Amino acid sequence: DAGVTQSPTHLIKTRGQQVTLRCSPKSGHDTVSWYQQALGQGPQFIFQYYEEEERQRGNFPDRFSGHQFPNYSSELNVNALLLGDSALYLCASSFDGNTIYFGEGSWLTVV
Amino acid sequence: RKEVEQDPGPFNVPEGATVAFNCTYSNSASQSFFWYRQDCRKEPKLLMSVYSSGNEDGRFTAQLNRASQYISLLIRDSKLSDSATYLCVVNQDTDKLIFGTGTRLQVFP
Numbered sequence: 001d002a003g004v005t006q007s008p009t010h011l012i013k014t015r016g017q018q019v020t021l022r023c024s025p026k027s028g029h030d031t032v033s034w035y036q037q038a039l040g041q042g043p044q045f046i047f048q049y050y051e052e053e054e055r056q057r058g059n060f061p062d063r064f065s066g067h068q069f070p071n072y073s074s075e076l077n078v079n080a081l082l083l084g085d086s087a088l089y090l091c092a093s094s095f096d097g098n099t100i101y102f103g104e105g106s107w108l109t110v111v
Numbered sequence: 112r113k114e115v116e117q118d119p120g121p122f123n124v125p126e127g128a129t130v131a132f133n134c135t136y137s138n139s140a141s142q143s144f145f146w147y148r149q150d151c152r153k154e155p156k157l158l159m160s161v162y163s164s165g166n167e168d169g170r171f172t173a174q175l176n177r178a179s180q181y182i183s184l185l186i187r188d189s190k191l192s193d194s195a196t197y198l199c200v201v202n203q204d205t206d207k208l209i210f211g212t213g214t215r216l217q218v219f220p
Contacts, residue, residue, distance in 0.1 A: 033207070033208070035208075042212045043155065045207055045209065048205070089152055103154060
């Protein structure tokens with residue numbers, strides 16, 4: 001049983017570019033959440049998707065957007081990248097309030 | 112004020128020592144509580160849930176005081192393999208997790 005899988009694992013982008021990160025939830029999970037973890041900080045909640053809708057959102061600007069597909073997989077898009085967007089982006093999946101599982105994350109460096 | 116506050120450490124302890132981590136949270140409506148462990152450059156992994164009655168898992172004991180909005184983790188008989196960052200986590204509702212900044216533990220021989 002595959003856990004939460006994320007791609008790509010590492011990427012480098014230039015300021016002003018756009019990036020798309022992908023996540024496949026653990027089998028049977030229908031809720032996907034995205035977190036940003038800057039160096040030396042705990043993960044910060046970006047938003048959560050359930051039934052293909054954004055259900056909750058943290059304090060992140062509109063440059064951060066997402067999508068959930070009918071198979072429950074999800075994408076995180078960040079437009080107009082800033083140096084401060086450099087971080088580990090974590091995807092987490094869950095079902096019905098049970099244990100939340102994290103993927104290994106996507107390391108984004110903005111130069 | 113941060114929603115979840117932890118001492119960032121680092122805590123440097125010898126093998127066999129007992130070490131305690133503390134955490135406070137600001138939202139009294141928080142519903143469930145956890146400690147996660149994160150190894151360097153890895154994803155967070157659930158260590159244990161935290162209940163008001165206190166709970167134990169081997170060498171690890173977690174406690175929750177809802178009145179004081181305080182969570183603790185006690186590690187007994189520390190092992191080298193316990194070296195990691197320990198994240199205090201609060202679930203406010205529908206699986207929105209609020210993380211502390213983490214407390215770094217380094218166990219030395």
